[in-house]
Amino acid sequence: MLRQTRMSAMRREQSLQNSVDKLQTSHVGNSLQKKTYSPLSKSEISTFGSKMDLNGYITDPRRRFVLSVIGQRVRTDIACMYLLAVDLISANDWHWLKYHFTQYPPHSVGLALASRCAKIEAKMPNEGVSFISRIASLSNRKNDRAHYQQILQVLAEILVIERVLGLPWPENTTFFLEPAGRTGKRPELMVSTPDHQFLFEVKSPSLLDHQEKRASNGIQLPHRGLVPLEQIDKLVSDQSVTLPRDTPVKDFLVSSEKKFSDFPTVPGANISVIVWDDYIYEPIGSLVGIRGGLLTLDTWYIDSSGDPVTYPSVDGIVLIRHMTYFQRALADDDLIDRHGLFDFGSDAALPNVFIQNPKGREVPESIKMGLRAIDIEDKRLAHMAEYHVQDYVFWM
Numbered sequence: 001m002l003r004q005t006r007m008s009a010m011r012r013e014q015s016l017q018n019s020v021d022k023l024q025t026s027h028v029g030n031s032l033q034k035k036t037y038s039p040l041s042k043s044e045i046s047t048f049g050s051k052m053d054l055n056g057y058i059t060d061p062r063r064r065f066v067l068s069v070i071g072q073r074v075r076t077d078i079a080c081m082y083l084l085a086v087d088l089i090s091a092n093d094w095h096w097l098k099y100h101f102t103q104y105p106p107h108s109v110g111l112a113l114a115s116r117c118a119k120i121e122a123k124m125p126n127e128g129v130s131f132i133s134r135i136a137s138l139s140n141r142k143n144d145r146a147h148y149q150q151i152l153q154v155l156a157e158i159l160v161i162e163r164v165l166g167l168p169w170p171e172n173t174t175f176f177l178e179p180a181g182r183t184g185k186r187p188e189l190m191v192s193t194p195d196h197q198f199l200f201e202v203k204s205p206s207l208l209d210h211q212e213k214r215a216s217n218g219i220q221l222p223h224r225g226l227v228p229l230e231q232i233d234k235l236v237s238d239q240s241v242t243l244p245r246d247t248p249v250k251d252f253l254v255s256s257e258k259k260f261s262d263f264p265t266v267p268g269a270n271i272s273v274i275v276w277d278d279y280i281y282e283p284i285g286s287l288v289g290i291r292g293g294l295l296t297l298d299t300w301y302i303d304s305s306g307d308p309v310t311y312p313s314v315d316g317i318v319l320i321r322h323m324t325y326f327q328r329a330l331a332d333d334d335l336i337d338r339h340g341l342f343d344f345g346s347d348a349a350l351p352n353v354f355i356q357n358p359k360g361r362e363v364p365e366s367i368k369m370g371l372r373a374i375d376i377e378d379k380r381l382a383h384m385a386e387y388h389v390q391d392y393v394f395w396m
Contacts, residue, residue: 082114088136156275181262196268204275223285246286260313315360
């Protein structure tokens with residue numbers, strides 16, 4: 001059981017809701033911002049977008065205005081990626097990130113996104129550009145929450161993929177984004193070293209509605225274990241209980257299993273990465289809760305024969321608590337212990353979590369360390385309540 005004050009919970013969740021509201025209104029007054037460069041026209045975007053070639057930006061005169069937060073010129077590859085994003089995003093009538101790409105000096109969020117995509121582009125040509133294009137396409141639905149959540153999900157992919165690409169891999173390692181398996185299933189990333197193959201799948205849930213319920217309800221059931229879901233309605237009729245958000249976790253595991261099993265079993269490991277917000281005990285309970293945990297023999301998810309569904313191709317799961325930072329950074333809110341949209345945190349920051357699948361192969365320590373993921377059984381987590389399975393939470 002976890003007891004937290006209602007005031008504390010309301011502050012944390014209301015802050016996230018304010019972040020959405022603040023981002024919605026940040027577009028107001030945009031035209032009053034001093035523009036030192038102009039985006040391409042829609043017809044130019046249409047022509048340019050078909051090529052997605054960054055080379056055209058090398059001689060773009062606007063490059064000299066792409067400055068860092070301390071006023072210094074940024075690297076050519078970052079400046080080119082930034083200008084591409086400016087042109088693709090600002091060409092839309094409305095976009096959640098239009099505010100971030102129509103500022104001078106450039107907004108820190110815009111520069112951070114361009115920087116990470118430039119790093120991905122350097123390792124996997126055309127893929128950094130592809131991420132910018134995907135984000136830009138989520139447009140022209142004013143204040144659409146589905147688009148907002150999809151943008152957060154793309155940011156989660158960028159966060160994890162760029163981090164994995166930067167791990168200390170051996171020479172002659174190659175990277176493939178969305179490689180195709182035997183029947184066409186595509187995980188997020190394949191890392192192929194001379195001796196091993198590592199597959200990564202990145203998932204992040206839609207949490208906005210769930211965050212609102214956590215902010216208003218007095219009781220939370222983080223995972224189905226203590227009380228079966230079919231009995232909850234009998235116990236509580238006033239809708240004041242926040243139900244588990246464990247169905248997406250189950251769906252992530254099922255999807256990862258299908259994708260990973262589509263590839264031959266060779267030396268290496270398959271890792272499913274789930275990006276969550278600060279309430280990390282939720283996916284932890286969904287996965288390893290004694291009663292109902294998806295990776296336990298007592299899982300609530302069973303097959304037609306009544307046997308536990310297993311995920312033998314998923315060797316390990318990494319839980320990354322970063323969604324809150326995305327939401328706060330987009331709204332220009334204080335990140336407290338981080339320094340930007342994609343800052344992964346120092347060694348002193350709250351850790352991410354690694355959970356070994358009992359039926360899986362061992363995941364190298366270098367990958368876990370690179371993702372700042374501490375084993376769920378590690379003694380360093382013993383005194384951190386939010387890293388423990390919680391059967392229920394009373395917000396007081």
